[in-house]
Amino acid sequence: MKIPRLLDGRLKFRHLALVDALSRQGSVVSAAAELHVTQPAATRSLQELEDILGVPLYERGPRGVTPTVFGEAFTGHARAVLAQLAQAGRHVVELADADRGTVIVGTHLAGSNVLLPRAIAEIKRERPCLTVVVKEASPEALLLELEAGRVDFVVGRLTAPAAERTVRRKLYDESVELVVRAGHTLAGRDGVELADLADYPWILPGAETALRREIEEFFARHAMQLPMNRVETTSFLTVRQLLLETDVIAALPGLITRDDARIVRLGVPLDPIGHSVGLTLWAGRALGPSAEALIESLEATAAGMASQNP
Structure with missing residues (x-):
């Protein structure tokens, strides 16, 4: 041929x-x-x-x-060529006007609700004309966006193993906790066991996520079936509103609950469920100045958050 x-x-x-x-x-x-x-x-x-x-x-x-x-x-x-061309165009624009530019970041639950907003707020204080575009989706969908160059990098939970042709940078470790609203009947109670939670409604991550598989394994280790009364979603807005308005139980990254006094953790440990939060980049692809600047802000923000979450 x-x-x-x-x-x-x-x-x-x-x-x-x-x-x-x-x-x-x-x-x-x-x-x-x-x-x-x-x-x-x-x-x-x-x-x-x-x-x-x-x-x-x-x-x-x-x-x-x-x-x-x-x-x-x-x-x-084809995706590699398209990604390089898109990056080249934006790189030229940024070099022509260093105070402006655009960075497109993909994110999912573990990175979008604490780390990323803080990092964006910090960089906007320094570069107010920088445009930050945030795309939220599942990790699998974001990898396709990353490959095609439609996002510069992904911030969120680092699942193992790493996808081929990607580079990962760990920023900090975080636990996953079971949480309820502050007015929940279980809030503040000592000696709560997993079996005590079976009759309550739950919010679980989507079936395609690594966290969902880990929760399923957690229930299996305790010889329990997944709750029948459940909602499955990776939308944090949906999770938060249901938590505040109903008696649902949800599994969320620990730092999220520390920022909202209306949501409290239950004393039922999910060990060994936890995760590393970090960046996923496409190997060998040069980033523009705007993307590099946001990454620096994320790294500085994560360093401060790690000290809050030993």
Whole structure:
């Protein structure tokens, strides 16, 4: 098989954007809608790209498209090119106006509610014209955003093992605690056991999260089933409001409860459930000045928080 000539002018950036969208959306219709083109135009672009490469990139089925081994490989390269171009454009703008710029940070529950707001507040005092864009999603979704360059880095819980082609920087360790509202019947009670919590409503993390799997293992070690009366969510706004207005029990990072006197921890330890909070970056990708500045603020903020959470 001859090596495709990808620099002869036939390969366009719309081809790269298309394979990125197709691999995420799983259908030509959805990818076309995301790219604001018609379905026939997206189909033609895919056919052009497969002709250029000389291999099928997707298997067509009644429910959409699935990347072939060639499609998976090429999508990774396409996302790397798109990410570098996006970063290059923003880097030039920041060099032209050092006081401005944009940093896009991805986050999930363990990093979004204490560490990140404090770090943003600190950097905005120094650089008020810096735009900080925060994207909240599951860790798995954020890794795709990171790979494609749609976020500069991710801040939140560091789950093991690290994804391929990523670099992680630990900022601090944090415990996970069972919490309720301050007026809850269990608040302040001594000698509370896990079995005493079975009849209360619970909030659990989504099934796709590492914390959910750890909680399931915790219940299994105590020979108990997960509560039947439960809400499953990773939205902290939803968790907080339900905690304040109902008798739910939730598992949350410890620092969150220390910032709100309306939420108190129960004396039921979740050991060994805990986690490291830190940064996830894409290996080998240079960051712009704005992203580096926010990372410095996060590191300084985390150092102060670590002293509060020995």
